[in-house]
Amino acid sequence: MKIGYQGIAGSYSEAASIQYQERKQAEIKNLDMLGYNSFVELVQDVASQKLDAAMMPVENSTTGLIDRTMDLYRGQSVLATAEVYQPVQHILWGVPGGRIEDLEEVYSHPEALSQCRNFFAAHPWIQPIAYTDTAQSAKLVADEQNPKLAALASPRCGDLYQLIPLQKEIQSEETNTTRFFLMESFVEPGEGIGKYLQEMRGEHPKRTRLMLYVETPHKPGALAKLLNTFNLYDCNLEGLDARPIADQPFAYGFFIEVDISHVGIDMEIFWKTLAYASNRMQLIGCFEPMNDGKIGGEAYATA
Structure with a gap:
């Protein structure tokens, strides 16, 4: 398995990659870690399947969302399939x-x-x-x-x-802790995202966390309508971050993280309802939450 990360040996991204390998050692026999000069190259090589995956920082407990990486996922054929929490000891x-x-x-x-x-x-x-x-x-x-x-x-x-x-x-x-996403190549299946999520629910029931990028209509109550949909289906909203939309001054899209563990309906209905309340919606991540903020302390110490 080839995992790319930004930087060189000794970086926190490399440490997060090592931690992920230790966590998945029963599944990953040979891990080849490759350092990159830029996040842009990383995302491009994952999307084109030159890499199996990329370990990328997305959030820090001190400074919040790392927008320079999150923004790169918009419109790209990538998906977060796992998360890693890496203690930061400068x-x-x-x-x-x-x-x-x-x-x-x-x-x-x-x-x-x-x-x-x-x-x-x-x-x-x-x-x-x-x-x-x-x-x-x-x-x-x-x-x-x-x-x-x-x-x-x-x-x-x-x-x-x-x-x-x-x-x-x-x-x-x-x-101080940095959160990483393991990004993999992902092309939206012909049957749609809702069908894909329903299949994920059966194959990987622990993948109960979604990361979405959403753009809503520019009119009163549009965002509230979308958020009320999450409430309707008993979702726990874990994060909401606004980001500027390219070439649309003062217009914003939203990265939304949500816990779907209590959603009782078919995921196709769930996805269609969300899509109805938005102009654009992209699935950024579907993964098992590991969010106690302490994972990886021992792995980091030996990295």
């Missing part, structure tokens, strides 16, 4: 002999930098510099060998790039 890595007092710049992915605002507020002389990702930031610092530079990256990066910890766990929230 370490400030420097070169041997480096000290926090001497630092001038700290490199990391923008998300990681934003998750450590308290540290930068307490050290105003240090400038946060956005870089490609956390692991590549660590490699940059190792290559430069400059005691005025440091990187925010995972615990594994220290051994990989021969760096020393200047401070551990500097994220603003101790429980």
Whole structure:
């Protein structure tokens, strides 16, 4: 099985891929993990089946929805079939002999930098510099060998790039966790999404979480009508995020996550009812929820 992830060895995406392999070791005998430079390439290669799957971050417990990845799924032939929760333990890595007092710049992915605002507020002389990702930031610092530079990256990066910890766990929230989706290729079947979901219910009864992208008519009460449909069928709404629609200024679509474990009707009826209340609807994910926020702690520590 080929799983792609954004970044290089030591990234949190790689750690999430390792965690998924450990969770599915009875099903996955040979896992080939491939690092990518961009999320766009990842989605394209999954949609075209050059990859079996991609491990992509979609949400963080501190900063919320990661829209730069979620937006890539709109209109693409991909589907989230599993989720992984990865604890985020940012370490400030420097070169041997480096000290926090001497630092001038700290490199990391923008998300990681934003998750450590308290540290930068307490050290105003240090400038946060956005870089490609956390692991590549660590490699940059190792290559430069400059005691005025440091990187925010995972615990594994220290051994990989021969760096020393200047401070551990500097994220603003101790429980900081990133959620990943395992994205696979998906082409809407000829019989429709409702039929597909009904079959999923029989074959995979634990896949009770849906992620949808929905655009509603631009008129009063349109979104309320859609949300009332979820209430009608006893769904638990888990998330609702608005995103701008391309080339339609100030018009918005919605990523909606919903628990369908208590839906008692045929899924074809359920889907048709939702479609009636919307202009556009795309199934983004159908997966088993693993959302206690603690999954993967042990796997991460050994990654």
